Amino acid sequence: MHQTFDAALGINLLHANQQGADHNRTHFDQWGITCFNIMSSPGAGKTALLEKTLEAIAPDYNVAVIEGDMTTELDADRLRQYGVPVIAINTGRSCHLDAKMVAGGLHRLEQDYDPAQFDLVLVENVGNLVCPAEFEVGEHQKVALLSITEGEDKPLKYPVMFQEADCLLITKTDLAPYLDVDIQQIIANVRQMNSHVTIIPISVKTGEGLEDWYQWVRSQVSLAARPVVCS
Amino acid sequence: MHETDMTKALLMTVEEWWESQPDRPDIERIHLIVGQFTCVEPASLQFAFEVQTRNTFLEGAELVIREIPLIAFCHTCQQEYQPVLGLRYACPTCRSPMDDIRSGRELKIDRIEYAQPASTLDKELIS
Numbered sequence: 001m002h003q004t005f006d007a008a009l010g011i012n013l014l015h016a017n018q019q020g021a022d023h024n025r026t027h028f029d030q031w032g033i034t035c036f037n038i039m040s041s042p043g044a045g046k047t048a049l050l051e052k053t054l055e056a057i058a059p060d061y062n063v064a065v066i067e068g069d070m071t072t073e074l075d076a077d078r079l080r081q082y083g084v085p086v087i088a089i090n091t092g093r094s095c096h097l098d099a100k101m102v103a104g105g106l107h108r109l110e111q112d113y114d115p116a117q118f119d120l121v122l123v124e125n126v127g128n129l130v131c132p133a134e135f136e137v138g139e140h141q142k143v144a145l146l147s148i149t150e151g152e153d154k155p156l157k158y159p160v161m162f163q164e165a166d167c168l169l170i171t172k173t174d175l176a177p178y179l180d181v182d183i184q185q186i187i188a189n190v191r192q193m194n195s196h197v198t199i200i201p202i203s204v205k206t207g208e209g210l211e212d213w214y215q216w217v218r219s220q221v222s223l224a225a226r227p228v229v230c231s
Numbered sequence: 232m233h234e235t236d237m238t239k240a241l242l243m244t245v246e247e248w249w250e251s252q253p254d255r256p257d258i259e260r261i262h263l264i265v266g267q268f269t270c271v272e273p274a275s276l277q278f279a280f281e282v283q284t285r286n287t288f289l290e291g292a293e294l295v296i297r298e299i300p301l302i303a304f305c306h307t308c309q310q311e312y313q314p315v316l317g318l319r320y321a322c323p324t325c326r327s328p329m330d331d332i333r334s335g336r337e338l339k340i341d342r343i344e345y346a347q348p349a350s351t352l353d354k355e356l357i358s
Contacts, residue, residue, distance in 0.1 A: 013338040131233040193320040195328040
């Protein structure tokens, strides 16, 4: 005799990752740290942006970087030149950082530093427009980059990333004279699915828009909760 | 290929449930709900599920995926609409941005179908 039974579960598939992300965020809040999750396709200019950003804001803020890369430490080495702690996480074959990997990075940071001294942790995710959008790592703000060489249609094709972003940097604007790309159309496409995102066109080559970006970074850091004192 | 990771998370949850059952029943079907506005491709999930369940307690179990369409609500027009993935997300009537997603972001293990082992059934019949 064969009888089939049914058990209702109703459990979110990403439940474990979400719990891990919330755990990381609790730590960040206790330490008074603002955390950005920086995401884009490969080659959109995340590391170049971080180089400029560290140069500009590291004198005013204590910054640490968690650097996700599939196999190498090339990006981490580039950023170490700016005198800030850079924790490299090799994700192996995984195409995104998850909450557990970032928790591991935070533990390594804690071994050498008092985490409460930091104001800002920049998480550079693995270059990918799809997967990182689904895996929160405990960030307060999601920063997406889209280079103008990628074309106007990318926000429509990879909507989850652009719908989730709090800040979008449209990069490599210095290349606009050489391309048939309409930056206003990129902005309009993103606005279709995200009315609240802050959009800043930038070029690390010419410096266009960078002051606006630094100002956005500063505004987010100053919004952050001060360290919670446990009695 | 984050479907591999998603499948790992799925198997861990199902295993936890299975181990909490006193008679460790044979799982026949796992029902998943996957929204169309997620980064998950059902075919990739099926493939990862088949590979990862080989030689485990779930060998031979079936993964049933129900897709949920992307539905948004326009507050200006006070009505629901269905965005066209890859083409248009704003409200087709007034072009307001897609601010309120009503469905399509789901990634959920809905339910599990299982057969109770014969021995347990016998016991129930006797008692």
